[in-house]
Amino acid sequence: MSSTGEKFLVGIFDDEDILLHGVEGVRDKGVKIHEVYTPFPVHGLDEVLGYKRSRLPIAAFLFGLAGTILALTMQIWMLGFDWPMIIGGKNFVSLPPFIPVTFELTVLLSALGMVATFFIVSDMKPYKTPRSYDLRSTDDKHVMAIDLAANKLSKEEIGQILKANGASEVNEKNF
Amino acid sequence: MAADEQYIFKPEAKKKISILFGIGILLFVLGVIMAMNSGGHHEGGDHGSIEVTKNLVASTNPDASPAEEGGHHGSPVWLKRIYTSLWHNNIFFIGIGIIGLFFVAIQYAAQAGWSTPINRIPLAMGQWIPVAGVLTLVIWFVAKGDLFHWTHHDLYDPQSADYDKILDQKSVYFFWLGSKGGFPTFYILRMVAFFGLWYWFFIMIKKQMLAEDIEGGTQYWYSARKLSAVFLVIFAVSSSVAAWDWVMSIDPHWFSTMFGWYVFASWWVTGLAVITLIVVYLKDAGYLKMVNANHLHDLGKFIFAFSIFWTYIWFSQFMLIYYANIPEETVYFIERMKHSPYSWIFYANLVLNFVLPFLLFMTRDSKRHMSMLKVVCPIIIVGHWFDFYNMVTPGIMQYNGGVGLLEIGLALIFFALFLWVALGALSKMPLVAKNHPMMEESLNHHI
Numbered sequence: 001m002s003s004t005g006e007k008f009l010v011g012i013f014d015d016e017d018i019l020l021h022g023v024e025g026v027r028d029k030g031v032k033i034h035e036v037y038t039p040f041p042v043h044g045l046d047e048v049l050g051y052k053r054s055r056l057p058i059a060a061f062l063f064g065l066a067g068t069i070l071a072l073t074m075q076i077w078m079l080g081f082d083w084p085m086i087i088g089g090k091n092f093v094s095l096p097p098f099i100p101v102t103f104e105l106t107v108l109l110s111a112l113g114m115v116a117t118f119f120i121v122s123d124m125k126p127y128k129t130p131r132s133y134d135l136r137s138t139d140d141k142h143v144m145a146i147d148l149a150a151n152k153l154s155k156e157e158i159g160q161i162l163k164a165n166g167a168s169e170v171n172e173k174n175f
Numbered sequence: 176m177a178a179d180e181q182y183i184f185k186p187e188a189k190k191k192i193s194i195l196f197g198i199g200i201l202l203f204v205l206g207v208i209m210a211m212n213s214g215g216h217h218e219g220g221d222h223g224s225i226e227v228t229k230n231l232v233a234s235t236n237p238d239a240s241p242a243e244e245g246g247h248h249g250s251p252v253w254l255k256r257i258y259t260s261l262w263h264n265n266i267f268f269i270g271i272g273i274i275g276l277f278f279v280a281i282q283y284a285a286q287a288g289w290s291t292p293i294n295r296i297p298l299a300m301g302q303w304i305p306v307a308g309v310l311t312l313v314i315w316f317v318a319k320g321d322l323f324h325w326t327h328h329d330l331y332d333p334q335s336a337d338y339d340k341i342l343d344q345k346s347v348y349f350f351w352l353g354s355k356g357g358f359p360t361f362y363i364l365r366m367v368a369f370f371g372l373w374y375w376f377f378i379m380i381k382k383q384m385l386a387e388d389i390e391g392g393t394q395y396w397y398s399a400r401k402l403s404a405v406f407l408v409i410f411a412v413s414s415s416v417a418a419w420d421w422v423m424s425i426d427p428h429w430f431s432t433m434f435g436w437y438v439f440a441s442w443w444v445t446g447l448a449v450i451t452l453i454v455v456y457l458k459d460a461g462y463l464k465m466v467n468a469n470h471l472h473d474l475g476k477f478i479f480a481f482s483i484f485w486t487y488i489w490f491s492q493f494m495l496i497y498y499a500n501i502p503e504e505t506v507y508f509i510e511r512m513k514h515s516p517y518s519w520i521f522y523a524n525l526v527l528n529f530v531l532p533f534l535l536f537m538t539r540d541s542k543r544h545m546s547m548l549k550v551v552c553p554i555i556i557v558g559h560w561f562d563f564y565n566m567v568t569p570g571i572m573q574y575n576g577g578v579g580l581l582e583i584g585l586a587l588i589f590f591a592l593f594l595w596v597a598l599g600a601l602s603k604m605p606l607v608a609k610n611h612p613m614m615e616e617s618l619n620h621h622i
Binding site: 043044053057061088089090096097099100 | 490493494497498500537538539621
């Protein structure tokens with residue numbers, strides 16, 4: 001794998017309570033945290049990291065709306081204009097029988113659109129090698145990655161801040 | 176841990192409810208005077224179309240000649256309208272009361288923790304059950320001849336000109352244990368049994384909950400859960416049968432297999448809106464300090480989800496009847512879609528109970544803010560009041576139905592009585608279940 005030249009400082013935390021306080025302490029010192037990896041969901045972590053709520057629901061609504069419009073125009077065009085058929089003596093364009101299809105397409109496009117949006121936003125794509133800052137983040141350690149290029153403080157200063165805020169070890173990781 | 180809290184039914188609140196009651200009486204009396212002076216049948220419109228559509232009424236025998244109608248429905252139009260409105264409001268508020276108990280039972284059966292601080296409000300709403308039981312029996316016996324076409328004995332007499340073969344075949348469902356066209360023993364037994372069972376479970380579950388406040392421990396929670404589980408099974412059957420008995424039998428020729436669910440869905444979402452509204456107003460008055468945006472969010476999600484559930488049931492019922500296009504089934508919707516005021520209520524029903532809650536409650540913030548809950552909950556309560564109006568009225572009033580001061584006045588009277596009973600019951604018990612085993616969980620509820 002070719003090097004990108006990105007340098008990270010990686011703090012290892014043993015316990016989620018220490019991690020939560022550590023994140024707060026590190027951010028108070030003005031250090032920008034790149035990402036935190038935990039072996040299990042830690043409640044309240046996104047709040048102390050200061051993450052805004054995801055805008056995924058807005059995407060879901062818009063995709064759903066697209067599904068509704070697609071389904072209605074498709075059925076009205078097909079059964080009303082392109083190839084009118086008499087079904088059960090109803091009008092060519094009668095709304096009630098269209099509703100189940102409209103509902104299904106709304107749900108389908110909303111769900112698929114949400115998945116696609118999430119994958120694109122999270123930069124998950126085929127043949128992408130996932131980065132691991134420390135393999136133990138899949139086992140029993142909480143891992144805090146700090147991008148040195150995004151911070152003004154030096155490597156040593158950040159390392160001291162991490163240690164002071166409960167990190168059991170501080171490693172360097174270059175990609 | 177949770178602090179003690181006690182709701183006090185203050186004189187100011189009593190005064191407000193009394194004023195509401197007074198306005199209700201005033202509007203009702205005005206409405207009755209107006210209805211009496213309007214003089215019987217509506218003469219407006221073209222007579223021809225009414226004669227043609229007369230045969231399309233699901234409640235009466237399609238073969239009977241229009242002249243027969245006068246003999247059956249003895250009471251003058253204004254009195255019938257009062258009976259209809261009484262029955263309509265009574266059915267609507269039975270639902271709100273029984274949903275109080277149903278909500279509590281669901282919380283126990285699902286071992287829910289989040290709802291602990293608000294559970295006393297639905298419990299207090301259950302106090303309406305005995306009142307509703309008495310009202311139902313009284314209104315039924317006073318108004319049965321006008322409300323329920325099937326109670327007329329000559330429908331079951333093969334010699335009579337009014338003989339109705341279809342109802343004769345269905346007669347066992349009403350008159351079992353007695354004679355056809357006589358006293359509907361089976362029907363009345365069911366009515367009494369349902370209210371009796373509901374009230375018994377209400378008393379038993381309430382007893383466990385209040386004993387827990389004093390003595391603590393988990394044994395009361397376990398016994399309440401056991402009672403709740405049994406109640407839910409009984410309620411699943413009784414709510415459906417009650418819907419057939421009290422609402423669907425107004426149109427005895429017509430039937431829908433979705434009807435039990437439909438009435439339940441309408442009751443349930445109304446009950447949720449009432450619970451939420453009472454929680455919001457109690458919080459405004461400084462009570463329920465441990466209820467925060469997360470609990471409101473859960474209530475809002477309940478309302479949002481079950482508004483969609485109601486729409487799903489509504490559509491499932493409508494769609495099948497529309498598509499199959501069997502005359503004896505479609506009459507029900509033709510009555511409601513082609514004739515004012517039922518027609519505009521029919522469409523407004525979908526806007527008030529689906530479109531508005533769906534769009535207004537879609538975002539997370541709208542469910543977490545009391546100001547939005549105060550907008551959507553009343554919309555749903557009014558919307559489902561109209562939903563029940565369209566279930567009850569067309570079958571009884573046929574083309575003489577109306578929504579005026581009479582109906583609004585009676586709704587306000589019922590609403591004031593309901594609030595009086597529910598808030599009175601709430602003031603007689605601790606507002607906080609301080610010894611509930613899941614109180615701590617609920618205090619830390621976070622979504």
